[in-house]
Amino acid sequence: GAVVSQHPSRVICKSGTSVKIECRSLDFQATTMFWYRQFPKQSLMLMATSNEGSKATYEQGVEKDKFLINHASLTLSTLTVTSAHPEDSSFYICSRSGPTEAFFGQGTRLTVV
């Protein structure tokens, strides 16, 4: 069964509003989780590393104020897309690492209208 649960799977929001995406580690306390963004039929781009109890580490070029990450507990990381614009429309995927391989959530399709 799934070890990483991501919610919602699909969301439509209006421009200028904020949207929160949740990522839960179901079987393991994760001090670190990862957020990726994926454009249609393209690869996954790492946006940020979510660290429990401390600030997230953002990849170069990712706006910290637009993509707010909170990792308040060992099983939950959230990504909030603030003041959403149509160009933020994308597929967002979270993951957590295991001893060797990583485990991924089912993804969230965000559409900003």
Place this chain on the structure above:
Amino acid sequence: AQSVAQPEDQVNVAEGNPLTVKCTYSVSGNPYLFWYVQYPNRGLQFLLKYITGDNLVKGSYGFEAEFNKSQTSFHLKKPSALVSDSALYFCAVRDGPNQGGKLIFGQGTELSVKP
């Protein structure tokens, strides 16, 4: 710097024929290599990994991959393709155990298996 290359954007195979999806990598240390599959609007599903040991790795759904250190390749193979194998496939690398689980992905290869 770590990198992964999947030279083919798309691979087309007839059902029942063998398939190969290519992947080459570049890392400074010993690589941890992975293959994942993605169905439309879904997250990534783990197929197989190479950490150490035998160069031929067997994974889920009849897939296997061969680690070739001299050619820095990790091609994904299956002896007999199914229509249901049609999906997007990603090769990924992690530079050993000390990167906290951060993966570097190839650009993906879309596999299309026709009846």
